[in-house]
Amino acid sequence: MNNEQISARLAQFRPPHWAQDPVSAGFVRAIGMERDELVIRLVLPFADLAVAESLKTLDLELCQLSGARAVRWQLALDVATLARANEAQGVAGVRNIIAVSSGKGGVGKSTTAVNLALALKRQGARVGILDADVYGPSIPLMLGVADARPESDDGKTMSPIEAYGLKANSIGFLVGADDATIWRGPMASKALAQILRETRWGELDYLVVDLPPGTGDIQITIAQQVPTTGALVVTTPQNVALADAVKGISMFRKVNIPVLGVIENMSYHQCSQCGHQEALFGEGGGLRVSVEHQVPLLGQLPLDVNICRHMDNGTPTVEALPEGHITKAYLDIAARVAAGLYFTGTPIPTSLYTRSV
Numbered sequence: 001m002n003n004e005q006i007s008a009r010l011a012q013f014r015p016p017h018w019a020q021d022p023v024s025a026g027f028v029r030a031i032g033m034e035r036d037e038l039v040i041r042l043v044l045p046f047a048d049l050a051v052a053e054s055l056k057t058l059d060l061e062l063c064q065l066s067g068a069r070a071v072r073w074q075l076a077l078d079v080a081t082l083a084r085a086n087e088a089q090g091v092a093g094v095r096n097i098i099a100v101s102s103g104k105g106g107v108g109k110s111t112t113a114v115n116l117a118l119a120l121k122r123q124g125a126r127v128g129i130l131d132a133d134v135y136g137p138s139i140p141l142m143l144g145v146a147d148a149r150p151e152s153d154d155g156k157t158m159s160p161i162e163a164y165g166l167k168a169n170s171i172g173f174l175v176g177a178d179d180a181t182i183w184r185g186p187m188a189s190k191a192l193a194q195i196l197r198e199t200r201w202g203e204l205d206y207l208v209v210d211l212p213p214g215t216g217d218i219q220i221t222i223a224q225q226v227p228t229t230g231a232l233v234v235t236t237p238q239n240v241a242l243a244d245a246v247k248g249i250s251m252f253r254k255v256n257i258p259v260l261g262v263i264e265n266m267s268y269h270q271c272s273q274c275g276h277q278e279a280l281f282g283e284g285g286g287l288r289v290s291v292e293h294q295v296p297l298l299g300q301l302p303l304d305v306n307i308c309r310h311m312d313n314g315t316p317t318v319e320a321l322p323e324g325h326i327t328k329a330y331l332d333i334a335a336r337v338a339a340g341l342y343f344t345g346t347p348i349p350t351s352l353y354t355r356s357v
């Protein structure tokens, strides 16, 4: 068998959301024959295990080239730590922080943050979620752990709540919802910095942070307090929401936090009876913002009564309907976010988790 031929074929493989092929990116670690099987080992530095499906489309050709009876793909993750915005000091053990924001309230930012976190986990990563929405911490409810409280065995650090394989902490676990809403910027950001650094996250590939909606002082303070790798802006297609999404993009750019892209939520309504799709809030808005402001449109989610029901019941859609089309959309977004983060970022050394803070 000629490894060079196999390598050359792999070098032509590039999923649309990857900026490089696996060979030139250095993801291919071994090519060899084991009995009559061609074994190819890839190690990805970002969460994208679903790429296995696309790789399988090469099987027939690779068998012909190598004379093998079958191809065995060995796909593993070793998520790279990428440089943080403004060279901020990281959280030990946490490789990358993804901030989820929205210019306008109620557009589905928390829904997106939770499902994105679960989708990143399905793509093979170790994931945490931090609810930094001081105005309306809803993540405990959405994860079905509203009554949980983080425990502290040393009086200094707290253990996160575990839900659906995510490590979660929320300002909502620690203060009453009404107390947090009257906090002013400095108080809220101080409390948040404490939660971020005093939670025993352990080793995480991605920590998703749900920011408070809006683009005012408090959001800027909080965004700067979190050592972010990249930020996402969630919007709906209405003009008012889009105008606020643009303000969100500008806010991050002003404080030098890279914007990974825009996610359009409630893009269209699909009739549960006949399947007819209707753009209730207008069409093409997310794409327009993405083109005009040069940020990727990472995906579009339908307005679907199931999403709302799942979140209210504390079983997010990615868990409730793991094989459904909405989950597929979240998995695609997760892969695009993870790949985008990697290909636009600069790898730096990973600092391992230590118990002392």
Ligand SMILES: Nc1ncnc2c1ncn2[C@@H]1O[C@H](COP(=O)(O)OP(=O)(O)OP(=O)(O)O)[C@@H](O)[C@H]1O
Residues within 6 Å of the ligand: 102, 104, 105, 106, 107, 108, 109, 110, 111, 112, 133, 136, 138, 213, 265, 266, 301, 302, 303, 304, 305, 306, 307, 308, 309, 311, 312
């Ligand atoms: N695509 C969707 N289809 C149907 N309902 C949705 C969708 N996305 C979110 N929702 C529902 O809309 C409501 C608001 O969502 P969510 O709390 O995620 O918004 P938010 O932008 O985080 O709000 P806030 O500004 O209060 O933080 C929730 O009841 C949620 O279940």
